Amino acid sequence: MGASTFAERYQSVLVPVIFEPWASELIRRAEPGNGEHILDLACGTGVVTRQIPKLISNPGRLVGVDHNGAMLDVARVLAKEAGLDAEWIEADAGALPFNENQFDVAFCQQALQFFPDRPAALLELHRVLKPGGRVACCVQQEIDLNPMLKAQAAALDAHVGENAGNAVRAICGLPDGDEIRRLFEDAGFQNVAVQSTTLTLQHPDARVFAQGAMGGMHTGDKLSGLADGAVERAVEAFLLGLGDCLNGSAMRFPHVSNVITARV
Template sequence: MEKSPTFADRYQSVLVPIIFEPWARELIRRADPKAGEDILDLACGTGVVTRQVAKLAPRFGSLTGADHSAEMLEVARTVAIQAGLDATWVECDAAELPFEDDCFDLAFCQQALQFFPDRPAALRELQRVLKPGGRVAFCVQRELDVNPMLRAQAAALDAHVGEEAGAAVRAICSLPDADDLRILFEDAGFQNVEVNSVTLTLCHPDAKAFAEGAMGGMHTGDKLSGVSDRGVERAVKAFLAGLGGYLDGPALRFPHVSNVVTAST
């Protein structure tokens, strides 16, 4: 009997190509990894940043993905093996990294800092494991008001599933303030902290397919487990209706806005 797709499977198949691959490329462009560098993909999920880095021409010293979710790491390992990628995958808490001091040149983290239970401790740990002169590149979602896709999804879930499901989307946008981010990094000992609002225009050729997949592929997935098929269908229709002018026939084209943080040790 074929295994049902997990949350991590849906995340990888639906969200990674449309949202997380473009952001991974943007972070890599800004960080400009160099040959020989040891690179950490913190809160790596299914490993999209690591895979995008591995496509570059330089031969890196090492590639390491770290995440607290065994389910996400299982998908990361599987996809890496299929791609012939040599990387290390480590299950751990961001606030207790199992690495020696001064062992990475560069660390990436996309759309995860807002979910860390202890953000200051996680950033102090990251500062510890980076070499002197090491660099970081983070992206952190901005508020719902400037992210129409997430705003439409939260409203649809509030109305047709419940406020707990809508809150799972709003949590994605729970650390929107640039000054708060700057203070977090500076207090953890980082230098040359820059925070810039960046907008990527993201596209999917089939808005309905994306809406259906996103409902189970974001942090809302487990909130839909007790909802009837008709209830999920109503939520998807409301999601699409809320997207309004971002629909182009069957396709979806929408702005996705995050703060990008770069800093050094």
């Protein structure tokens, strides 16, 4: 698959480095079992859903939901290539098109901070889970704890504009674990646990990652429309901002999130 669209760049650059490791971490926490019906909420290009059959031999219904149709188009292609039987549904998190008590397990990675109505989304998530159902989510912590995002925001501030930098900072827009716990409890979830978790992530070519990341974040391609020289200056600023996370051409950086587990 060529990496020409936003969704394809997201898949080719960000998913292997960031979202696959977090998908594995969430699946490890929730321990889905054979025959269980699984919801991948705000699924993007479907990375969590694609990991499930690698870990359990006979999953039940697999459903990915996202509001972005282009992301789902990529998810469908990748699922077909993998021979994966999954449903891909375009819908908002605050209005899920399912009857109640449909799923045993739900996942949501790095998306709750972007939901326009977080309480409504969590009420919907609670509604569609079966009694005893469980959920595993992750939400980015403060930008000061995440040097890759901090370097990216600063580079965009300087070379694109503050609005572009703020779009990256929005990824860290729900860092407070106590606030997250209250959101889940207010939606009716039980046994809510919020744990600060750090994954050490890496890419062998930081320059390639920088070029792709600034063209494939949730926040869109912030380098589009810039002259080549301006793009190069933004990438150089990103690399400089990585500091000790840059080792020669490679990058290795901590990625710090709150991981939330809960039950219905």
